[in-house]
Amino acid sequence: MLNWLIDSANHPGWPATAGPVRVPKGTVRLRPVRLRDGRTWSALRIRNQNELLPWEPTGSGQWDRRHQSSSWAPMHSILKAEAKRGAMMPFVIELDGEYVGQLTIGNIQRGAVRSGWIGYWVDREATGNGVAKAAVALGVDHAFGPGRLHRLEATVQPGNGASRAVLRGVGFREEGLLKRYMDVNSRWRDHLLLALTVEELADTAVDSLLRAGRLIPHTEKS
Incomplete structure:
Protein backbone atom coordinates (compact mmCIF):
# COMPACT_ATOMS: atom_id res chain seq x y z
CA MET A 1 0.00 0.00 0.00
CA LEU A 2 2.81 2.43 0.86
CA ASN A 3 4.52 1.74 -2.49
CA TRP A 4 1.26 2.58 -4.31
CA LEU A 5 0.95 5.87 -2.42
CA ILE A 6 4.52 6.79 -3.32
CA ASP A 7 3.99 5.86 -6.98
CA SER A 8 0.70 7.76 -7.27
CA ALA A 9 2.39 10.85 -5.84
CA ASN A 10 5.03 10.60 -8.61
CA HIS A 11 2.51 10.14 -11.40
CA PRO A 12 -0.95 11.36 -10.29
CA GLY A 13 -3.78 10.24 -12.54
CA TRP A 14 -2.01 7.13 -13.79
CA PRO A 15 -3.01 4.39 -14.37
CA ALA A 16 -6.67 5.25 -14.70
CA THR A 17 -9.68 5.23 -17.00
CA ALA A 18 -11.79 8.22 -18.03
CA GLY A 19 -15.41 8.25 -19.09
CA PRO A 20 -17.65 6.95 -20.39
CA VAL A 21 -19.44 9.62 -22.40
CA ARG A 22 -21.93 9.11 -25.22
CA VAL A 23 -21.90 10.42 -28.78
CA PRO A 24 -24.14 9.42 -31.70
CA LYS A 25 -21.71 6.67 -32.75
CA GLY A 26 -21.68 5.09 -29.29
CA THR A 27 -19.93 5.21 -25.93
CA VAL A 28 -16.43 6.71 -25.67
CA ARG A 29 -13.94 6.15 -22.90
CA LEU A 30 -10.19 6.25 -22.29
CA ARG A 31 -8.20 3.42 -20.74
CA PRO A 32 -4.47 2.69 -20.36
CA VAL A 33 -2.55 1.09 -23.22
CA ARG A 34 -2.00 -2.66 -22.86
CA LEU A 35 0.65 -5.02 -24.16
CA ARG A 36 -2.03 -7.12 -25.88
CA ASP A 37 -3.14 -4.10 -27.97
CA GLY A 38 -0.42 -4.80 -30.52
CA ARG A 39 -2.43 -6.56 -33.20
CA THR A 40 -5.25 -4.01 -33.17
CA TRP A 41 -2.82 -1.08 -33.08
CA SER A 42 -0.98 -2.48 -36.10
CA ALA A 43 -4.15 -3.07 -38.13
CA LEU A 44 -5.53 0.40 -37.44
CA ARG A 45 -2.27 2.23 -38.09
CA ILE A 46 -1.71 0.44 -41.41
CA ARG A 47 -5.33 0.96 -42.48
CA ASN A 48 -5.13 4.68 -41.65
CA GLN A 49 -1.81 5.44 -43.32
CA ASN A 50 -3.26 7.96 -45.78
CA GLU A 51 -5.13 9.78 -43.03
CA LEU A 52 -2.22 9.89 -40.54
CA LEU A 53 0.92 10.25 -42.65
CA PRO A 54 0.38 13.95 -43.59
CA TRP A 55 0.17 15.01 -39.94
CA GLU A 56 2.55 12.80 -37.95
CA PRO A 57 6.31 13.16 -37.30
CA THR A 58 8.57 11.59 -39.91
CA GLY A 59 9.56 8.06 -38.93
CA SER A 60 12.34 5.72 -39.98
CA GLY A 61 11.49 3.17 -42.67
CA GLN A 62 8.30 2.31 -44.53
CA TRP A 63 5.00 2.92 -42.74
CA ASP A 64 3.75 -0.66 -42.89
CA ARG A 65 7.06 -2.09 -41.67
CA ARG A 66 7.29 0.18 -38.64
CA HIS A 67 3.67 -0.51 -37.75
CA GLN A 68 3.87 -4.29 -37.69
CA SER A 69 2.53 -5.98 -34.55
CA SER A 70 6.09 -6.73 -33.46
CA SER A 71 6.78 -2.99 -33.14
CA TRP A 72 4.15 -2.57 -30.44
CA ALA A 73 5.94 -4.37 -27.58
CA PRO A 74 8.99 -2.05 -27.52
CA MET A 75 6.73 0.98 -27.98
CA HIS A 76 4.46 -0.16 -25.17
CA SER A 77 7.52 -0.62 -22.95
CA ILE A 78 8.59 2.97 -23.58
CA LEU A 79 5.07 4.33 -23.00
CA LYS A 80 4.75 2.39 -19.75
CA ALA A 81 8.17 3.52 -18.52
CA GLU A 82 7.36 7.16 -19.28
CA ALA A 83 4.01 6.79 -17.50
CA LYS A 84 5.66 5.24 -14.44
CA ARG A 85 8.07 8.14 -14.11
CA GLY A 86 5.22 10.62 -14.42
CA ALA A 87 6.14 12.11 -17.80
CA MET A 88 3.23 10.74 -19.81
CA MET A 89 -0.32 9.38 -19.66
CA PRO A 90 -0.86 7.10 -22.70
CA ILE A 105 -0.79 13.50 -22.54
CA GLY A 106 2.97 13.89 -22.73
CA ASN A 107 5.96 16.02 -21.76
CA ILE A 108 4.41 16.43 -18.32
CA GLN A 109 6.18 19.01 -16.18
CA ARG A 110 5.53 19.39 -12.48
CA GLY A 111 6.64 22.02 -9.97
CA ALA A 112 5.69 25.59 -10.78
CA VAL A 113 4.68 24.78 -14.38
CA ARG A 114 2.37 21.74 -14.15
CA SER A 115 1.86 21.47 -17.90
CA GLY A 116 1.81 18.92 -20.69
CA TRP A 117 0.83 18.46 -24.32
CA ILE A 118 -2.09 16.48 -25.67
CA GLY A 119 -2.24 14.56 -28.94
CA TYR A 120 -4.57 11.99 -30.44
CA TRP A 121 -5.49 9.95 -33.51
CA VAL A 122 -8.73 8.16 -34.37
CA ASP A 123 -9.53 5.42 -36.90
CA ARG A 124 -11.18 6.82 -40.03
CA GLU A 125 -14.22 4.57 -39.49
CA ALA A 126 -14.83 6.19 -36.09
CA THR A 127 -14.39 9.81 -37.13
CA GLY A 128 -17.33 12.18 -37.15
CA ASN A 129 -20.18 12.44 -34.69
CA GLY A 130 -17.91 13.69 -31.93
CA VAL A 131 -15.71 10.69 -31.10
CA ALA A 132 -12.44 12.66 -31.22
CA LYS A 133 -13.95 15.66 -29.44
CA ALA A 134 -15.34 13.44 -26.68
CA ALA A 135 -11.97 11.74 -26.24
CA VAL A 136 -10.11 15.06 -26.05
CA ALA A 137 -12.64 16.41 -23.54
CA LEU A 138 -12.11 13.32 -21.37
CA GLY A 139 -8.35 13.80 -21.66
CA VAL A 140 -8.57 17.46 -20.68
CA ASP A 141 -10.74 16.73 -17.65
CA HIS A 142 -8.46 13.91 -16.56
CA ALA A 143 -5.34 16.06 -16.95
CA PHE A 144 -6.81 18.97 -14.99
CA GLY A 145 -8.49 16.70 -12.41
CA PRO A 146 -6.69 13.52 -11.30
CA GLY A 147 -3.60 14.50 -13.32
CA ARG A 148 -3.25 17.79 -11.40
CA LEU A 149 -2.05 19.79 -14.39
CA HIS A 150 -2.66 23.48 -14.90
CA ARG A 151 -1.99 23.93 -18.64
CA LEU A 152 -2.29 21.78 -21.75
CA GLU A 153 -0.80 22.55 -25.15
CA ALA A 154 -1.44 21.11 -28.60
CA THR A 155 0.29 21.69 -31.91
CA VAL A 156 -1.43 21.26 -35.26
CA GLN A 157 -0.59 22.12 -38.85
CA PRO A 158 -2.61 25.09 -40.15
CA GLY A 159 -4.09 22.91 -42.90
CA ASN A 160 -5.46 20.31 -40.49
CA GLY A 161 -8.89 21.85 -40.21
CA ALA A 162 -10.52 18.80 -38.63
CA LEU A 167 -9.43 21.37 -30.21
CA ARG A 168 -11.37 24.64 -30.53
CA GLY A 169 -14.57 22.78 -29.71
CA VAL A 170 -13.11 21.66 -26.39
CA GLY A 171 -11.90 25.16 -25.53
CA PHE A 172 -8.35 25.43 -26.82
CA ARG A 173 -7.27 28.83 -28.14
CA GLU A 174 -4.53 29.60 -30.66
CA GLU A 175 -1.46 31.30 -29.20
CA GLY A 176 0.78 31.62 -32.24
CA LEU A 177 2.52 30.05 -35.22
CA LEU A 178 5.61 27.90 -34.74
CA LYS A 179 7.65 28.22 -37.93
CA ARG A 180 9.23 25.02 -39.29
CA TYR A 181 8.40 23.41 -35.96
CA MET A 182 8.38 19.68 -36.78
CA ASP A 183 9.65 17.27 -39.41
CA VAL A 184 6.43 15.80 -40.82
CA ASN A 185 6.30 13.61 -43.91
CA SER A 186 9.95 14.53 -44.66
CA ARG A 187 9.50 18.31 -44.53
CA TRP A 188 9.80 20.90 -41.78
CA ARG A 189 6.24 22.09 -41.23
CA ASP A 190 4.75 25.13 -39.54
CA HIS A 191 2.43 24.35 -36.63
CA LEU A 192 -0.10 26.38 -34.70
CA LEU A 193 0.32 26.34 -30.94
CA LEU A 194 -2.97 25.98 -29.06
CA ALA A 195 -3.34 26.00 -25.30
CA LEU A 196 -5.86 25.74 -22.49
CA THR A 197 -5.52 26.37 -18.77
CA VAL A 198 -7.79 25.12 -16.05
CA GLU A 199 -9.11 28.62 -15.25
CA GLU A 200 -10.50 28.96 -18.79
CA LEU A 201 -13.03 26.19 -18.24
CA ALA A 202 -16.14 27.39 -16.43
CA ASP A 203 -16.94 23.72 -15.80
CA THR A 204 -15.44 20.45 -16.99
CA ALA A 205 -14.85 20.07 -20.72
CA VAL A 206 -17.32 17.19 -20.80
CA ASP A 207 -20.03 19.21 -19.04
CA SER A 208 -19.49 22.09 -21.46
CA LEU A 209 -20.05 19.76 -24.42
CA LEU A 210 -23.12 18.28 -22.75
CA ARG A 211 -24.64 21.76 -22.28
CA ALA A 212 -23.86 22.57 -25.91
CA GLY A 213 -25.63 19.40 -27.05
CA ARG A 214 -22.39 17.91 -28.45
CA LEU A 215 -22.58 14.89 -26.12
CA ILE A 216 -25.49 12.69 -25.07
CA PRO A 217 -26.14 12.29 -21.34
CA HIS A 218 -24.84 8.83 -20.47
CA THR A 219 -28.11 7.82 -18.79
CA GLU A 220 -29.98 8.27 -22.08
CA LYS A 221 -30.80 5.00 -23.84
CA SER A 222 -29.45 4.41 -27.30
Whole structure:
Protein backbone atom coordinates (compact mmCIF):
# COMPACT_ATOMS: atom_id res chain seq x y z
CA MET A 1 0.00 0.00 0.00
CA LEU A 2 2.81 2.43 0.86
CA ASN A 3 4.52 1.74 -2.49
CA TRP A 4 1.26 2.58 -4.31
CA LEU A 5 0.95 5.87 -2.42
CA ILE A 6 4.52 6.79 -3.32
CA ASP A 7 3.99 5.86 -6.98
CA SER A 8 0.70 7.76 -7.27
CA ALA A 9 2.39 10.85 -5.84
CA ASN A 10 5.03 10.60 -8.61
CA HIS A 11 2.51 10.14 -11.40
CA PRO A 12 -0.95 11.36 -10.29
CA GLY A 13 -3.78 10.24 -12.54
CA TRP A 14 -2.01 7.13 -13.79
CA PRO A 15 -3.01 4.39 -14.37
CA ALA A 16 -6.67 5.25 -14.70
CA THR A 17 -9.68 5.23 -17.00
CA ALA A 18 -11.79 8.22 -18.03
CA GLY A 19 -15.41 8.25 -19.09
CA PRO A 20 -17.65 6.95 -20.39
CA VAL A 21 -19.44 9.62 -22.40
CA ARG A 22 -21.93 9.11 -25.22
CA VAL A 23 -21.90 10.42 -28.78
CA PRO A 24 -24.14 9.42 -31.70
CA LYS A 25 -21.71 6.67 -32.75
CA GLY A 26 -21.68 5.09 -29.29
CA THR A 27 -19.93 5.21 -25.93
CA VAL A 28 -16.43 6.71 -25.67
CA ARG A 29 -13.94 6.15 -22.90
CA LEU A 30 -10.19 6.25 -22.29
CA ARG A 31 -8.20 3.42 -20.74
CA PRO A 32 -4.47 2.69 -20.36
CA VAL A 33 -2.55 1.09 -23.22
CA ARG A 34 -2.00 -2.66 -22.86
CA LEU A 35 0.65 -5.02 -24.16
CA ARG A 36 -2.03 -7.12 -25.88
CA ASP A 37 -3.14 -4.10 -27.97
CA GLY A 38 -0.42 -4.80 -30.52
CA ARG A 39 -2.43 -6.56 -33.20
CA THR A 40 -5.25 -4.01 -33.17
CA TRP A 41 -2.82 -1.08 -33.08
CA SER A 42 -0.98 -2.48 -36.10
CA ALA A 43 -4.15 -3.07 -38.13
CA LEU A 44 -5.53 0.40 -37.44
CA ARG A 45 -2.27 2.23 -38.09
CA ILE A 46 -1.71 0.44 -41.41
CA ARG A 47 -5.33 0.96 -42.48
CA ASN A 48 -5.13 4.68 -41.65
CA GLN A 49 -1.81 5.44 -43.32
CA ASN A 50 -3.26 7.96 -45.78
CA GLU A 51 -5.13 9.78 -43.03
CA LEU A 52 -2.22 9.89 -40.54
CA LEU A 53 0.92 10.25 -42.65
CA PRO A 54 0.38 13.95 -43.59
CA TRP A 55 0.17 15.01 -39.94
CA GLU A 56 2.55 12.80 -37.95
CA PRO A 57 6.31 13.16 -37.30
CA THR A 58 8.57 11.59 -39.91
CA GLY A 59 9.56 8.06 -38.93
CA SER A 60 12.34 5.72 -39.98
CA GLY A 61 11.49 3.17 -42.67
CA GLN A 62 8.30 2.31 -44.53
CA TRP A 63 5.00 2.92 -42.74
CA ASP A 64 3.75 -0.66 -42.89
CA ARG A 65 7.06 -2.09 -41.67
CA ARG A 66 7.29 0.18 -38.64
CA HIS A 67 3.67 -0.51 -37.75
CA GLN A 68 3.87 -4.29 -37.69
CA SER A 69 2.53 -5.98 -34.55
CA SER A 70 6.09 -6.73 -33.46
CA SER A 71 6.78 -2.99 -33.14
CA TRP A 72 4.15 -2.57 -30.44
CA ALA A 73 5.94 -4.37 -27.58
CA PRO A 74 8.99 -2.05 -27.52
CA MET A 75 6.73 0.98 -27.98
CA HIS A 76 4.46 -0.16 -25.17
CA SER A 77 7.52 -0.62 -22.95
CA ILE A 78 8.59 2.97 -23.58
CA LEU A 79 5.07 4.33 -23.00
CA LYS A 80 4.75 2.39 -19.75
CA ALA A 81 8.17 3.52 -18.52
CA GLU A 82 7.36 7.16 -19.28
CA ALA A 83 4.01 6.79 -17.50
CA LYS A 84 5.66 5.24 -14.44
CA ARG A 85 8.07 8.14 -14.11
CA GLY A 86 5.22 10.62 -14.42
CA ALA A 87 6.14 12.11 -17.80
CA MET A 88 3.23 10.74 -19.81
CA MET A 89 -0.32 9.38 -19.66
CA PRO A 90 -0.86 7.10 -22.70
CA PHE A 91 -4.48 6.11 -23.32
CA VAL A 92 -6.41 4.02 -25.79
CA ILE A 93 -9.64 5.57 -27.12
CA GLU A 94 -12.46 3.03 -27.02
CA LEU A 95 -15.79 3.25 -28.83
CA ASP A 96 -18.32 0.77 -27.44
CA GLY A 97 -15.42 -1.14 -25.92
CA GLU A 98 -13.39 -1.34 -29.16
CA TYR A 99 -9.94 0.20 -29.66
CA VAL A 100 -10.38 3.01 -32.21
CA GLY A 101 -7.39 5.27 -31.51
CA GLN A 102 -5.03 6.72 -28.96
CA LEU A 103 -4.78 9.84 -26.85
CA THR A 104 -1.58 10.83 -25.10
CA ILE A 105 -0.79 13.50 -22.54
CA GLY A 106 2.97 13.89 -22.73
CA ASN A 107 5.96 16.02 -21.76
CA ILE A 108 4.41 16.43 -18.32
CA GLN A 109 6.18 19.01 -16.18
CA ARG A 110 5.53 19.39 -12.48
CA GLY A 111 6.64 22.02 -9.97
CA ALA A 112 5.69 25.59 -10.78
CA VAL A 113 4.68 24.78 -14.38
CA ARG A 114 2.37 21.74 -14.15
CA SER A 115 1.86 21.47 -17.90
CA GLY A 116 1.81 18.92 -20.69
CA TRP A 117 0.83 18.46 -24.32
CA ILE A 118 -2.09 16.48 -25.67
CA GLY A 119 -2.24 14.56 -28.94
CA TYR A 120 -4.57 11.99 -30.44
CA TRP A 121 -5.49 9.95 -33.51
CA VAL A 122 -8.73 8.16 -34.37
CA ASP A 123 -9.53 5.42 -36.90
CA ARG A 124 -11.18 6.82 -40.03
CA GLU A 125 -14.22 4.57 -39.49
CA ALA A 126 -14.83 6.19 -36.09
CA THR A 127 -14.39 9.81 -37.13
CA GLY A 128 -17.33 12.18 -37.15
CA ASN A 129 -20.18 12.44 -34.69
CA GLY A 130 -17.91 13.69 -31.93
CA VAL A 131 -15.71 10.69 -31.10
CA ALA A 132 -12.44 12.66 -31.22
CA LYS A 133 -13.95 15.66 -29.44
CA ALA A 134 -15.34 13.44 -26.68
CA ALA A 135 -11.97 11.74 -26.24
CA VAL A 136 -10.11 15.06 -26.05
CA ALA A 137 -12.64 16.41 -23.54
CA LEU A 138 -12.11 13.32 -21.37
CA GLY A 139 -8.35 13.80 -21.66
CA VAL A 140 -8.57 17.46 -20.68
CA ASP A 141 -10.74 16.73 -17.65
CA HIS A 142 -8.46 13.91 -16.56
CA ALA A 143 -5.34 16.06 -16.95
CA PHE A 144 -6.81 18.97 -14.99
CA GLY A 145 -8.49 16.70 -12.41
CA PRO A 146 -6.69 13.52 -11.30
CA GLY A 147 -3.60 14.50 -13.32
CA ARG A 148 -3.25 17.79 -11.40
CA LEU A 149 -2.05 19.79 -14.39
CA HIS A 150 -2.66 23.48 -14.90
CA ARG A 151 -1.99 23.93 -18.64
CA LEU A 152 -2.29 21.78 -21.75
CA GLU A 153 -0.80 22.55 -25.15
CA ALA A 154 -1.44 21.11 -28.60
CA THR A 155 0.29 21.69 -31.91
CA VAL A 156 -1.43 21.26 -35.26
CA GLN A 157 -0.59 22.12 -38.85
CA PRO A 158 -2.61 25.09 -40.15
CA GLY A 159 -4.09 22.91 -42.90
CA ASN A 160 -5.46 20.31 -40.49
CA GLY A 161 -8.89 21.85 -40.21
CA ALA A 162 -10.52 18.80 -38.63
CA SER A 163 -8.08 18.66 -35.72
CA ARG A 164 -8.23 22.43 -35.22
CA ALA A 165 -12.03 22.19 -34.99
CA VAL A 166 -11.82 19.39 -32.41
CA LEU A 167 -9.43 21.37 -30.21
CA ARG A 168 -11.37 24.64 -30.53
CA GLY A 169 -14.57 22.78 -29.71
CA VAL A 170 -13.11 21.66 -26.39
CA GLY A 171 -11.90 25.16 -25.53
CA PHE A 172 -8.35 25.43 -26.82
CA ARG A 173 -7.27 28.83 -28.14
CA GLU A 174 -4.53 29.60 -30.66
CA GLU A 175 -1.46 31.30 -29.20
CA GLY A 176 0.78 31.62 -32.24
CA LEU A 177 2.52 30.05 -35.22
CA LEU A 178 5.61 27.90 -34.74
CA LYS A 179 7.65 28.22 -37.93
CA ARG A 180 9.23 25.02 -39.29
CA TYR A 181 8.40 23.41 -35.96
CA MET A 182 8.38 19.68 -36.78
CA ASP A 183 9.65 17.27 -39.41
CA VAL A 184 6.43 15.80 -40.82
CA ASN A 185 6.30 13.61 -43.91
CA SER A 186 9.95 14.53 -44.66
CA ARG A 187 9.50 18.31 -44.53
CA TRP A 188 9.80 20.90 -41.78
CA ARG A 189 6.24 22.09 -41.23
CA ASP A 190 4.75 25.13 -39.54
CA HIS A 191 2.43 24.35 -36.63
CA LEU A 192 -0.10 26.38 -34.70
CA LEU A 193 0.32 26.34 -30.94
CA LEU A 194 -2.97 25.98 -29.06
CA ALA A 195 -3.34 26.00 -25.30
CA LEU A 196 -5.86 25.74 -22.49
CA THR A 197 -5.52 26.37 -18.77
CA VAL A 198 -7.79 25.12 -16.05
CA GLU A 199 -9.11 28.62 -15.25
CA GLU A 200 -10.50 28.96 -18.79
CA LEU A 201 -13.03 26.19 -18.24
CA ALA A 202 -16.14 27.39 -16.43
CA ASP A 203 -16.94 23.72 -15.80
CA THR A 204 -15.44 20.45 -16.99
CA ALA A 205 -14.85 20.07 -20.72
CA VAL A 206 -17.32 17.19 -20.80
CA ASP A 207 -20.03 19.21 -19.04
CA SER A 208 -19.49 22.09 -21.46
CA LEU A 209 -20.05 19.76 -24.42
CA LEU A 210 -23.12 18.28 -22.75
CA ARG A 211 -24.64 21.76 -22.28
CA ALA A 212 -23.86 22.57 -25.91
CA GLY A 213 -25.63 19.40 -27.05
CA ARG A 214 -22.39 17.91 -28.45
CA LEU A 215 -22.58 14.89 -26.12
CA ILE A 216 -25.49 12.69 -25.07
CA PRO A 217 -26.14 12.29 -21.34
CA HIS A 218 -24.84 8.83 -20.47
CA THR A 219 -28.11 7.82 -18.79
CA GLU A 220 -29.98 8.27 -22.08
CA LYS A 221 -30.80 5.00 -23.84
CA SER A 222 -29.45 4.41 -27.30
